[in-house]
Amino acid sequence: MVWLRRLVSGFVDLVYPSSCFHCGELLGGKRLVCDDCFYGAGRISDGYCGVCGEDFEGVFSENPVCPNCRGLDFSFDFAKSALKNTAENREMVISYKYGKRQYLVRVLAKFCSEVLYGDERFSGLPDPVMVPVPLHWRRELRRGFNQADLLSREISRQTGIPALRLLRRRYYTVTQTRLTRGERLRNLRGVFRVRGDLGGYRSIIIIDDVFTTGSTSEECARILRDNFPKVENIVVVTVLRG
Ligand SMILES: [Zn+2]
Ligand SMILES: [Zn+2]
Numbered sequence: 001m002v003w004l005r006r007l008v009s010g011f012v013d014l015v016y017p018s019s020c021f022h023c024g025e026l027l028g029g030k031r032l033v034c035d036d037c038f039y040g041a042g043r044i045s046d047g048y049c050g051v052c053g054e055d056f057e058g059v060f061s062e063n064p065v066c067p068n069c070r071g072l073d074f075s076f077d078f079a080k081s082a083l084k085n086t087a088e089n090r091e092m093v094i095s096y097k098y099g100k101r102q103y104l105v106r107v108l109a110k111f112c113s114e115v116l117y118g119d120e121r122f123s124g125l126p127d128p129v130m131v132p133v134p135l136h137w138r139r140e141l142r143r144g145f146n147q148a149d150l151l152s153r154e155i156s157r158q159t160g161i162p163a164l165r166l167l168r169r170r171y172y173t174v175t176q177t178r179l180t181r182g183e184r185l186r187n188l189r190g191v192f193r194v195r196g197d198l199g200g201y202r203s204i205i206i207i208d209d210v211f212t213t214g215s216t217s218e219e220c221a222r223i224l225r226d227n228f229p230k231v232e233n234i235v236v237v238t239v240l241r242g
Contacts, residue, residue, distance in 0.1 A: 021095070021104065022088055032107045041111070042084035044241060052214055053080045053241055074214070075221035079236035080119060081211050082111035093209055093240050097147045108239045109154035112207070115237055116159055125203035125233050130156060130163040133208040133220055134192065136172040151239070152207040161205070167192045167220060176215070184215035192220055194227040203233040212242035 019026050020034040027034060033041075044055040049066035051074065056064065083089040096104040116122045132148035140146045152163040171191050176184045198204075206220050217236040224234055 017103070021092065021101075021107075032104060037088075038107070038110075042086045042089060043111070043114075044081055044084055048080075051078055053078070053211060053236075053238075055084055055241065075218055075225050076206065076234045076236050078121065079211055079214060079217055079238070080115050080122070081238045081241035082115050083240050085241050089240055097143075097209060100144075102145060102150065105150050105154045108209075109151055109158055111239060112151070112155050112237050113158045116155070116161065116205070122205070122235065122237070125205070125235070127200060127202040128161050128205055128233075129166075129198070129201040129203070130161055130205045130207050130237075131166045131220070131224070132163065133206065133216055134165070134167045134169040136169045138172055148208045151209060155207065162201075163207070164196070164198075164201075166194060166196055166198065166204075167223070168195050169193075181213040181215055184213055185218065188215055188219040192223045194223060198228045198231065202231065203235070204228075204231055206234065206236045208236070208238045210240045210242040211236065211238040 017027070017032065020032075020037055022033055022037040025034040025036075044053060047057065047064070048055045049069055050063050051065055051069040051072075054066045054068065056066065092104055092108065095101040096108060122128075130152045132146065132152040134148075135143070135146045149163075149165060155161065156163040169191055170193055173187060173191060176187065179187060204221075204224055206217055206224075208216065211217060214236075217238075221234045221236070224231065
């Protein structure tokens with residue numbers, strides 16, 4: 001499969017569209033969206049839950065925690081998504097994931113890199129490594145790539161933080177979109193396994209495209225904590241808050 005992945009990522013590098021993904025403005029150079037669309041993308045910047053990253057409009061306090069997270073105990077320390085769940089942002093992620101527009105990884109990774117650089121909760125993590133959420137091999141084969149893996153490799157290229165495929169998925173689970181958080185968690189229990197060793201890394205940054213109820217991140221974090229009890233921090237970064 002390594003040759004196939006190399007072929008795919010090699011191919012991705014060659015493709016640059018001539019106009020902005022969102023507004024169609026003609027682009028010069030190696031850009032995927034125009035400056036207006038890039039800087040205008042709805043980011044989650046202030047007023048968000050310190051645990052799950054949910055953005056609140058106009059609520060400001062020292063350490064805000066949203067009603068969903070109150071009383072819940074997570075295996076990760078906190079999660080942060082780069083982008084708000086707007087129609088434009090959703091369209092970008094969906095086109096990347098399902099629409100064969102893998103080149104969008106470069107701009108999606110940029111939004112995540114901004115979080116890793118700009119949020120001091122991340123920039124202060126000791127010896128960090130990124131771990132992408134795995135797909136089942138059958139789904140990866142059908143899609144041609146794992147969106148979280150490609151994303152983590154691109155963020156790694158942009159930030160220098162290493163990425164490690166430390167998890168694998170044992171079962172082919174049905175789509176989770178219609179399930180509640182509790183149902184999702186039950187459905188995912190035991191679905192991931194660790195493969196390989198963490199080495200000397202002390203902090204793990206779980207990488208995924210979308211954070212919705214947090215059940216996938218939670219199950220990944222739980223299995224990582226079980227297997228690497230000495231790890232100091234487990235945090236989550238996703239492109240979009242679903
Ligand atoms: Zn544009
Ligand atoms: Zn929350």
